[in-house]
Amino acid sequence: VPGAGGTSAPGGAGVPARSHAASVASSELVSTRRDSPRYGGESAPGGHGGISRACVIFTIARAYCLASAAVVSAKGATPPSVWHETQCALRMVATDCQSPATWCVARVDGVVAGPAANRKAAPIATTSAIAAGTGTRPRGIARSYRRPRISIRAVKLAEPALRATAQTLAVDLATAEVFAALADAGIEAMLLRGPVVARRFYGDAPRDYVDVDVLVPPAARARTRAVLQRLGYRPLASDDEVAGHRPLHAREWVRADGVSVDLHRTVSGARAPDERVWSELAARAERASIAGTVCAVPRAAASALVVALHAAHNGPRGAKPLADLERALAVADDVTWREAAALAERIDATAALAAGLQLVAGGAELVGRLELPEAQPIETRLRSAGAPPLALGIEWLAHTRGVRAKAALVASVVVPRPGALRTWRALARRGRWGLAFAYVSQPFWLARHAVPSLRALRRARREVA
Amino acid sequence: MSEVLRLRPDALEWRALEGEVIALDGASSTYFALNRTGSVLWSALAEGARRDQLVARLVEAFDVDESRAARDVEELLAALRRHGLLAE
Numbered sequence: 001v002p003g004a005g006g007t008s009a010p011g012g013a014g015v016p017a018r019s020h021a022a023s024v025a026s027s028e029l030v031s032t033r034r035d036s037p038r039y040g041g042e043s044a045p046g047g048h049g050g051i052s053r054a055c056v057i058f059t060i061a062r063a064y065c066l067a068s069a070a071v072v073s074a075k076g077a078t079p080p081s082v083w084h085e086t087q088c089a090l091r092m093v094a095t096d097c098q099s100p101a102t103w104c105v106a107r108v109d110g111v112v113a114g115p116a117a118n119r120k121a122a123p124i125a126t127t128s129a130i131a132a133g134t135g136t137r138p139r140g141i142a143r144s145y146r147r148p149r150i151s152i153r154a155v156k157l158a159e160p161a162l163r164a165t166a167q168t169l170a171v172d173l174a175t176a177e178v179f180a181a182l183a184d185a186g187i188e189a190m191l192l193r194g195p196v197v198a199r200r201f202y203g204d205a206p207r208d209y210v211d212v213d214v215l216v217p218p219a220a221r222a223r224t225r226a227v228l229q230r231l232g233y234r235p236l237a238s239d240d241e242v243a244g245h246r247p248l249h250a251r252e253w254v255r256a257d258g259v260s261v262d263l264h265r266t267v268s269g270a271r272a273p274d275e276r277v278w279s280e281l282a283a284r285a286e287r288a289s290i291a292g293t294v295c296a297v298p299r300a301a302a303s304a305l306v307v308a309l310h311a312a313h314n315g316p317r318g319a320k321p322l323a324d325l326e327r328a329l330a331v332a333d334d335v336t337w338r339e340a341a342a343l344a345e346r347i348d349a350t351a352a353l354a355a356g357l358q359l360v361a362g363g364a365e366l367v368g369r370l371e372l373p374e375a376q377p378i379e380t381r382l383r384s385a386g387a388p389p390l391a392l393g394i395e396w397l398a399h400t401r402g403v404r405a406k407a408a409l410v411a412s413v414v415v416p417r418p419g420a421l422r423t424w425r426a427l428a429r430r431g432r433w434g435l436a437f438a439y440v441s442q443p444f445w446l447a448r449h450a451v452p453s454l455r456a457l458r459r460a461r462r463e464v465a
Numbered sequence: 466m467s468e469v470l471r472l473r474p475d476a477l478e479w480r481a482l483e484g485e486v487i488a489l490d491g492a493s494s495t496y497f498a499l500n501r502t503g504s505v506l507w508s509a510l511a512e513g514a515r516r517d518q519l520v521a522r523l524v525e526a527f528d529v530d531e532s533r534a535a536r537d538v539e540e541l542l543a544a545l546r547r548h549g550l551l552a553e
Contacts, residue, residue: 145527148503148541150548153487153496161482166496169478169489176476177491206480257494291478291491 164208167258174259175212176291181227182216183293189224190215190285191295192264192306193324199288200303201327213250215264217278224263228253233261236429237419244409245420246396249313252423267306268313269352269380277347281306301339304332308340309349312356315386325360334369341370351376355384381460389424390446390453391460414443470542471513471552479507490550497548502527506541510551516542 153162171194182189194209216224225235233253242248250264266277285296298306311318311325332340344353354372357363376384382391393413400406412420421428421438425445428438438445476491486504488497499507502523509522516538523534545551 145523145529146500146502147537148506148523149500150497150503150541150544150550153498162487165480165482165487166489169480169487169496172478173476173489173491206482292475 165206167210168208170257170259171209171212172291174255174261175295176293177231178212178214178228178261179290179295180293181231182214182224185223185227187220187223187227188217188282189220189296190282191288191290191297192267193310195290196288196297196303197307197324197328200300201307201324201331203331207324211252211260211262213262213264215267215278215281217282218265218274221263221265228261228263232256235419236260237417237423241417241419242423244400244405244412246392248423267309267347267349268383269309269349269356271348271377272346280343280346300332301336301343304328304336305340305343305349305353308356309344309352310356311359312352312380312384315383316359317386322360325356325363329357329360329362329366334366337366337370341372352380352384355380359384376464378457378460378464381464382456385456385460387456387460388449388453390449391456394453394457414446415439416442467515467517469513469515470510470519472507472510472545473550473552477550479511488550490548492549495548497550502537503541506538510545 175191175194179189179191192213192215194211194213198207198209214224233255236252236254249266249268249270250262253261253263266272266274267281270277272280281298281302282296284299285302286299287294288297289295297303307321307324307328311321314321316322341350341353344350350372354367354374355376357367357372378395379392382395397406397409400409416424418428418435421435421442425438427441428435477488478491479486479488481487481504484501484504486499486507488499488507489495490497505522505526506519509519514522516535519538519542520531520534523529523538524531527534529537542551
């Protein structure tokens with residue numbers, strides 16, 4: 001403790017009473033973490049606490065190396081004067097405030113406690129509480145006062161959390177704009193993910209999103225394109241540029257301000273005709289207000305299905321879809337999942353539903369309870385196994401009929417049209433230079449992925465046979 | 466009784482981030498940041514609040530006397546008006 005002569009201040013059980021009070025207050029804040037998402041490697045809600053092994057294995061190894069180095073250097077133990085000050089500054093939760101220049105002060109029932117670094121160490125409860133609009137502190141705690149201020153904020157690339165939040169806000173406003181414009185044009189549309197997933201499965205916990213996922217009936221597709229064009233969006237690839245390629249479940253439209261809209265003709269993994277997918281998802285759709293505009297959104301079971309299909313689409317490397325599915329599993333009950341399974345059967349997405357569920361903990365058990373079949377189409381198998389992107393293309397090539405069509409397809413992959421290249425590779429979206437580099441590197445990219453893709457395809461074929 | 470003050474209802478979205486509020490004004494394509502103290506007032510304005518209620522919020526939440534809180538509320542309201550973020 002600064003100013004205490006290098007010794008701990010006296011108190012019950014060796015702890016100063018006010019330090020203990022501050023520690024209790026801090027624990028109360030942190031205790032709400034059971035309802036919050038995991039920000040780092042903490043255990044899942046309902047777990048026994050602690051930190052997942054994957055998150056600490058490297059830091060433990062590093063600490064071991066440092067400790068060994070200290071022993072080998074034979075410099076002896078760290079002097080208490082150094083150790084104590086360092087622990088005080090970086091570790092302890094509640095410490096007497098001896099130097100206003102050093103400590104950021106927070107009053108806890110009249111007790112001064114907590115350096116800024118420590119209060120920053122437990123942001124989970126406070127962040128979710130603010131998001132919920134329920135306040136940020138237990139009653140009785142008065143925070144240090146600063147004049148309320150509003151300032152224009154430049155969003156810097158170096159601030160990932162701010163950037164993600166800023167993008168989410170932009171997506172919310174874009175969602176409202178798009179759905180209002182579609183409604184004005186008399187077009188029925190449904191918002192599939194983004195704020196829908198956030199509200200339904202994340203509760204008050206923050207969940208960022210990067211685009212607007214819009215599903216429209218097949219008959220309204222052309223008019224929807226016209227509306228998007230009027231709002232300043234342009235398709236990443238025109239129909240001509242991707243002609244002959246494997247049809248995608250959604251096409252991306254982008255605007256100069258960076259906002260993008262995924263225009264869905266169906267949902268990934270559904271093999272039923274688009275019209276049936278629309279009518280099944282639109283049936284009993286619910287309404288949600290996004291940035292002041294009312295949007296049609298899938299009902300709970302349909303949302304759960306969409307989340308599971310999205311996870312299957314992205315495979316084991318899709319961290320965010322998997323996190324969404326974990327949340328959906330935690331929130332939705334078996335009745336909801338049974339309804340989701342029935343819906344999946346009607347849109348011929350049962351295999352993808354099962355594949356998605358099996359990617360997360362507890363999903364396999366749910367697959368068993370729902371008695372979902374194990375058989376999977378090759379595309380579902382490839383996606384859920386996280387096969388290299390070329391594997392799906394080779395599978396599509398194998399099913400393309402006619403030598404000329406096959407040759408044209410190969411040529412359009414080796415030297416693709418700009419829109420197709422932008423659809424496949426993120427590098428190609430980074431302006432002219434990015435596109436140029438993507439073109440130059442395309443043969444190498446294909447060569448790098450060819451063998452792993454063929455292996456993955458062969459393995460998937462064996463597994464589904 | 467003083468008027469109920471509210472944030473502008475259209476083209477304005479915000480989120481809490483580490484205790485502060487990040488807001489996007491869609492009309493001007495401008496991001497705003499409010500500090501912790503400002504975020505308390507912002508959430509009150511989102512629901513709609515009178516001046517005296519805003520002052521009470523500050524006094525309740527922070528270690529500040531009423532006269533200073535009232536002065537600071539007026540300053541923030543003026544800034545919000547200047548940026549066109551309050552409903553007229």
